[in-house]
Amino acid sequence: MRSSLVKAVIMAFAMVGPWIGEPLAADPLAEVALTLENGRFSPEELQVKAGSPFMLVITNKDSKDEEFEIESLKIEKVVPAGRTRRVKMPALRAGVYRFIGEYAQATAKGRLVAK
DSSP: OHHHHHHHHHHHHHHHGGGTTOOOOOOOOEEEEEEEETTEEESSEEEEOTTOOEEEEEEEOSSSOEEEEEGGGTEEEEEOTTOEEEEEEOOOOSEEEEEEEGGGTTTOEEEEEEO
């Protein structure tokens, strides 16, 4: 009887063993949507949690390509006309990060606020 119990415990650990100590799957990144339409970004202000990476999802509804840029973070991403691009953003320190559309600087402006 005792040997049966010992065997059962050993079998249980053998089955679970490969998962002990392995990291759990990473949580999916929070997605933040940004749209370019008629040469303007919407919303003009994005709020994100400071210290947490996130996925910026940029949709260009205009008929021309645009280059999304956050100069202070050295991030540039061309978003072709009628397309959506995903940009994995790093964890940011609290603060305000200004962004522009490189090809429509006069109107395509906004800010990313990390709190």
